[in-house]
Amino acid sequence: MKRPLILVTNDDGVNAPGIVALYQSMCSIGDVIVVAPDKHQSGKSSAITPSEPIRLHLLRKEEGLTIYACSGTPTDCIKMSINQILGRKPDLLVSGINYGPNTAISVIYSGTMGAAFEGCINGIPSIGVSLCTYEPGADFFYASQFTQQLAEQVLSKGLPQGTCLNVNIPNGIINGVRFCHQTDGLWKEEFVKRTDPAGRNYYWLSGYYKNNEPENEHSDEWAVNNGYIAIVPCKIDFTDYDFLNNYKNLNYEL
Amino acid sequence: MKRPLILVTNDDGVNAPGIVALYQSMCSIGDVIVVAPDKHQSGKSSAITPSEPIRLHLLRKEEGLTIYACSGTPTDCIKMSINQILGRKPDLLVSGINYGPNTAISVIYSGTMGAAFEGCINGIPSIGVSLCTYEPGADFFYASQFTQQLAEQVLSKGLPQGTCLNVNIPNGIINGVRFCHQTDGLWKEEFVKRTDPAGRNYYWLSGYYKNNEPENEHSDEWAVNNGYIAIVPCKIDFTDYDFLNNYKNLNYEL
Numbered sequence: 001m002k003r004p005l006i007l008v009t010n011d012d013g014v015n016a017p018g019i020v021a022l023y024q025s026m027c028s029i030g031d032v033i034v035v036a037p038d039k040h041q042s043g044k045s046s047a048i049t050p051s052e053p054i055r056l057h058l059l060r061k062e063e064g065l066t067i068y069a070c071s072g073t074p075t076d077c078i079k080m081s082i083n084q085i086l087g088r089k090p091d092l093l094v095s096g097i098n099y100g101p102n103t104a105i106s107v108i109y110s111g112t113m114g115a116a117f118e119g120c121i122n123g124i125p126s127i128g129v130s131l132c133t134y135e136p137g138a139d140f141f142y143a144s145q146f147t148q149q150l151a152e153q154v155l156s157k158g159l160p161q162g163t164c165l166n167v168n169i170p171n172g173i174i175n176g177v178r179f180c181h182q183t184d185g186l187w188k189e190e191f192v193k194r195t196d197p198a199g200r201n202y203y204w205l206s207g208y209y210k211n212n213e214p215e216n217e218h219s220d221e222w223a224v225n226n227g228y229i230a231i232v233p234c235k236i237d238f239t240d241y242d243f244l245n246n247y248k249n250l251n252y253e254l
Numbered sequence: 255m256k257r258p259l260i261l262v263t264n265d266d267g268v269n270a271p272g273i274v275a276l277y278q279s280m281c282s283i284g285d286v287i288v289v290a291p292d293k294h295q296s297g298k299s300s301a302i303t304p305s306e307p308i309r310l311h312l313l314r315k316e317e318g319l320t321i322y323a324c325s326g327t328p329t330d331c332i333k334m335s336i337n338q339i340l341g342r343k344p345d346l347l348v349s350g351i352n353y354g355p356n357t358a359i360s361v362i363y364s365g366t367m368g369a370a371f372e373g374c375i376n377g378i379p380s381i382g383v384s385l386c387t388y389e390p391g392a393d394f395f396y397a398s399q400f401t402q403q404l405a406e407q408v409l410s411k412g413l414p415q416g417t418c419l420n421v422n423i424p425n426g427i428i429n430g431v432r433f434c435h436q437t438d439g440l441w442k443e444e445f446v447k448r449t450d451p452a453g454r455n456y457y458w459l460s461g462y463y464k465n466n467e468p469e470n471e472h473s474d475e476w477a478v479n480n481g482y483i484a485i486v487p488c489k490i491d492f493t494d495y496d497f498l499n500n501y502k503n504l505n506y507e508l
Contacts, residue, residue, distance in 0.1 A: 045299035053456035079443045177508040181493040202307035233497035239435040240417045243487035254431040
């Protein structure tokens with residue numbers, strides 16, 4: 001049987017420990033092509049690079065594993081892979097393993113998930129995976145083993161067209177796996193204001209997450225906070241069909 | 255009656271003709287605060303800037319109109335507005351008027367819509383508006399007048415929590431307004447490869463849009479291609495609830 005072709009990327013950069021653990025585990029189930037940013041690209045969402053040239057560097061090529069660094073965003077990496085690198089559509093895309101959670105509304109800012117969305121747009125079964133810790137020297141081994149298991153399930157059983165998976169793995173003892181919805185909540189930003197030597201102000205983005213449904217056992221925040229791996233199926237069609245079916249009730253006059 | 259407070263931003267930059275037409279029209283219905291990128295930020299999606307300092311410059315302050323330039327992304331502009339500039343939550347956010355369409359899957363890459371999503375996350379009724387042309391010297395007058403009319407409707411009748419509007423206005427004769435779904439399709443990238451004087455390759459992102467449902471009269475692409483203003487209601491909850499209700503049929507073993 002032909003080995004599956006697996007495209008691997010991330011947003012922490014091609015040398016981040018999370019992606020190394022990820023592509024090593026993926027090599028045991030398929031032929032792996034890594035195309036990942038040449039530097040940190042966290043918080044890049046689905047950003048693309050239309051106004052700057054993009055560079056691509058082959059870092060490594062051996063039986064079953066090829067690694068490229070790309071100067072663009074995670075989404076650029078996927079576009080470059082499909083258009084310039086891969087001879088055929090890959091059987092699976094796995095993005096991660098991200099350093100830190102991408103639960104709740106963080107899915108919208110995440111470069112890890114931006115890459116998964118891009119794979120999904122291109123008809124590739126796609127998964128984004130995050131480890132819920134910022135601890136230096138965090139161990140990605142368990143997370144990579146779980147991702148391998150999930151990847152095998154996705155390869156054999158598929159995903160619905162237009163849907164990708166946002167997977168968040170707690171750092172510690174795991175009680176199980178839960179399919180969840182994206183938690184309702186938001187980041188409350190508290191910019192930190194500093195002053196440079198010329199007396200001009202500048203600001204650092206900071207903040208904390210405010211959960212609007214902390215007790216909801218079907219939400220991804222509840223899951224990871226209670227030791228469960230959270231899997232949120234995410235759609236690339238953002239349309240609010242309930243609104244379309246009911247907007248006449250709003251009596252907009254246009 | 256108290257005048258509404260309207261937050262205005264875009265991704266083409268604070269001096270782009272589309273935002274000037276927009277804030278001028280908004281001034282006739284409310285007090286306007288413009289917080290927009292100090293440079294072109296197209297294709298930035300919902301990207302944020304966690305690793306660079308952000309600068310803010312007051313450009314203009316007069317009765318009913320205040321304008322700031324911000325060094326960050328469109329999403330950063332909204333976060334800065336809410337946290338550092340505005341004393342209270344604005345009654346409305348309008349992002350645009352973008353130069354070029356943000357129909358179909360382009361909603362996911364759009365900085366204009368990234369800002370509208372950020373407003374929506376923060377509970378502000380939010381609209382992103384685009385004019386479907388790249389023609390130099392395009393006239394944003396009609397688009398700004400329509401946006402004013404829509405803004406008045408949203409101010410008086412509201413939007414559902416968690417839903418913002420993606421508005422695309424054809425450039426030419428208008429046949430009417432249609433509420434639509436996000437067209438199914440994708441950008442087929444055709445990177446243009448060039449070689450620098452040192453013999454190294456680089457790539458420019460290029461491509462064309464492939465519409466998977468060109469005849470669907472309920473899609474936003476059909477609408478704008480047939481002279482209708484397309485309004486797509488977009489959700490910030492990306493969860494695929496159909497999947498959650500049916501995933502057991504996939505028989506994932508985890």
